[in-house]
Amino acid sequence: MRSSTVTEAAVWTALGEVIDPELGCNIVDLGLVYSVNVDGGKVSIVMTLTTFGCPMHESIRWGVQNALLALDGVMEADVQVVWDPPWHPSMMTDRGRASVGISVPPQP
């Protein structure tokens, strides 16, 4: 039995390990994670993907769940994939833009 308490910082760090295999960049740098909510042992994530109908949809969602459930103290992981607001490169970090090949931060 685990008794440790999960922190939001630990959740963001774990999410930073999950990559979009097509773009080769982690989902946090891509700006795909919209919100993180930690409620005791339950973690809820609201996220999006770069393209509707992305073939990697299920894999990335599995990846997020795997990463969350591997954290000490996480008993339940709820991953919501939403399309509103739609993803835009302006949501990416500078490092993400550099990694994917977007040099100038575009305006939404």
Next chain:
Amino acid sequence: MSDTSKRASQGGAGVPALGATSSVMLPLSFILVGLVAFLTGIGWLLLQPSLLATYHYNQTIIAVTHLFVLGWICSVIMGAMYQLVPVALETSLYSLRLARWHLILHVIGFSGMVWMFQEWNLKQVGHFGSVLAVGVGLFVYNLARTLWRVPRWTLPATAITTVLAWLSFTVVVGLTVAAGKCTYDATPTATWTGGLLAGLRTATGLVSRFDPVSAMHAHAHLGGIGCFTVLIVGVSYKLVPMFTLSEVQSLKRAGFSVLLLNFGLAGAFATILLRSPWKFFFALMLLAALVLYGVEMRAILRARKRRTLDWGLRYFLTAIALLGPTGLMAAVLSWPDLPLTEWTGQLETAYAFTALLGVVTFAIMGMLYKIIPFLVWYRRYSKQIGRTQVPSLSQLYSARLQSVGYWCFLAGLILVSLGIIAGHASCIRLGCIGMAISATTLVCNVGLMLSHFLRPTVPERVVPRLTVSASI
């Protein structure tokens, strides 16, 4: 509490996983069959370059054309469609079992057809063609039932539907042409086989009304434009925006391009078959469709958020660019009352070669660099993502080999095309060497990708951990 008691829940808009739609091994099997046919075809031309230096209406060139069209192009496209159609249209494949039967019938059918074309035994071509046709029937039925489940009807769905219709028509016309070249001495009886015999005699009577070369050209255009060009155009409206992080800029323009392609093909088929001067008009209609398509692709690319184009996309975009010279050759060849001289005969061969080994093959090679890594990654790493470091798709193969393959193929294509027009066998052989090197790089890269099934790798570059302050 143990780890197994942990719970995962999902919500939001859903797209089915590949595991629910198709098998990884099924599209890979089609693709591997295609690669074997591709290597065989290139090797054949390398050994007999004179085939392309003379007029194309002979048994060997028809055999090698069917090896490329059915063995290479159709195998890869059909395998890719079993994987891509459910994914792109957000649905699931109707039947994996039917698809497996299709693979068996397809391999028997096209191998036998190529062999019998080479022997110029058209009755046996018809028999093997019938086996192939049964497989195509299963394919069309399977994908039609899959399309029936599509939750949102889109332009790619429309294009794929028309591709299935043109594919069916191409096979029927091909079998009719083959049947028309045979003689049937037996007396029809009131049995099932008697009915078949009567049908074949009717086909013979029908085909004999048309010039055999025109019938062959009409059949070739049905396949080349109806199946391959419409498919490339249709799916690129989904795939190019997806891979470049862009969007279709004008749905109306995109829709018109698909519509014009289909109308243009219907007219081109009839006018080629009848040797009508109106074929020039329909060639212009097809060119207009391709111009609209090119304008829309340019707009999509200009609006892309991902500035860097990987080699897979460069292959695909080269295919699109090659539609230009191919279309121009089509316009010249469709000119009313163009005399059939040695030069125009060679231009016809160059046109077909550029279309099949240029446009379609470049598009296929580009998409293979998207499809195969995805299939391998999905099978090997999708369960590990989030648990351990996994490679990205581009880390499964060598980009250097990819670029060498690109330049060798482009150089080879130009040399072979010029060699065909000039009727110069040595130039054709030199170009085939470039193509053979390119095909080898593709096979090496496929081998690198498939090796992940046996030896999974962890990427050397560690995905950087984020600091919380930088991420929110």
